[in-house]
Amino acid sequence: MDRSDSTAAPARGRSYHHGDLRNALLDAARTILEEESLAELSLRAVARKAGVSHAAPYRHFPNHEALLVELAIEGFVELRNEIAAAVATPDAEADRIAKIGAAYMRFVARRPALASLMFGPQLPNRDSFPELGTAADAVGNEIGTALHDSALGLAVWAAVHGLAMLILRNVVDLGQRKSGLNVLPSRAEIILRSLFSTRRDQ
Numbered sequence: 610m611d612r613s614d615s616t617a618a619p620a621r622g623r624s625y626h627h628g629d630l631r632n633a634l635l636d637a638a639r640t641i642l643e644e645e646s647l648a649e650l651s652l653r654a655v656a657r658k659a660g661v662s663h664a665a666p667y668r669h670f671p672n673h674e675a676l677l678v679e680l681a682i683e684g685f686v687e688l689r690n691e692i693a694a695a696v697a698t699p700d701a702e703a704d705r706i707a708k709i710g711a712a713y714m715r716f717v718a719r720r721p722a723l724a725s726l727m728f729g730p731q732l733p734n735r736d737s738f739p740e741l742g743t744a745a746d747a748v749g750n751e752i753g754t755a756l757h758d759s760a761l762g763l764a765v766w767a768a769v770h771g772l773a774m775l776i777l778r779n780v781v782d783l784g785q786r787k788s789g790l791n792v793l794p795s796r797a798e799i800i801l802r803s804l805f806s807t808r809r810d811q
Contacts, residue, residue: 631669633659638680642722647731652676677731678738684727685744688716689751696755703802705755710769710801711794717773718790725777728770768804769797 637658641650652666652673659665670676695712696705717724726732727745735741753762775781776793783796 630659630661630665633661634666634669634676635679635683638676639723642680642726643720647722647726650677674732674734677726678741680723681727681732682741682744684720684723685741685748687720688713688727689744689748691716692748692751692755702756706765707798707802709752709755709765710797713769714773714793714797717777718793721777721790724773728774765801769801772797772800 634655637655638650641654641658652670653663655676656663656666666676670679691712692709695708700708732738732741749763749766750759752766753759756762756765772781773793776783776785776790779786783800784792
């Protein structure tokens with residue numbers, strides 16, 4: 610009997626069900642990324658967390674990079690959905706910009722390690738994964754569509770993303786050093802309202 614997928618006991622009560630190996634591996638990878646660090650996220654660690662053999666992850670992810678790409682794609686999809694939900698109701702342009710900024714910062718505050726992976730140097734071969742580029746482009750397109758202006762959408766994305774990365778690297782302190790990342794959405798709203806408050810037709 611082939612026991613290659615069940616030689617180790619599932620970690621922390623997580624159970625691996627036959628036929629669901631891929632999702633079990635991704636669940637384990639998300640947990641390591643969120644609860645430990647990106648540096649700890651190896652295929653061997655994922656297998657151990659999922660309670661399967663060290664060889665099992667290679668059935669779905671040929672290498673470490675492929676796993677990281679999958680996580681990053683998931684992150685872009687989640688970020689896009691959160692932005693879309695935030696601007697689902699009609700609002701003035703300044704309000705939509707503020708809501709986009711708050712949604713972006715909520716995502717970053719909740720998933721800082723994932724945000725760092727999505728935009729960081731751990732994925733140097735992005736051109737080899739067109740689906741990754743498509744997922745990233747969808748975020749910018751969502752912002753541009755919400756603001757009815759692709760150029761403004763790019764400016765807003767650049768502004769809020771730049772702020773998010775400065776915060777994650779502790780270059781800029783918006784109160785997160787003392788109070789934690791949960792203060793970021795409201796602070797981002799204030800900054801973006803100020804930055805884009807001038808009427809564009811003036």
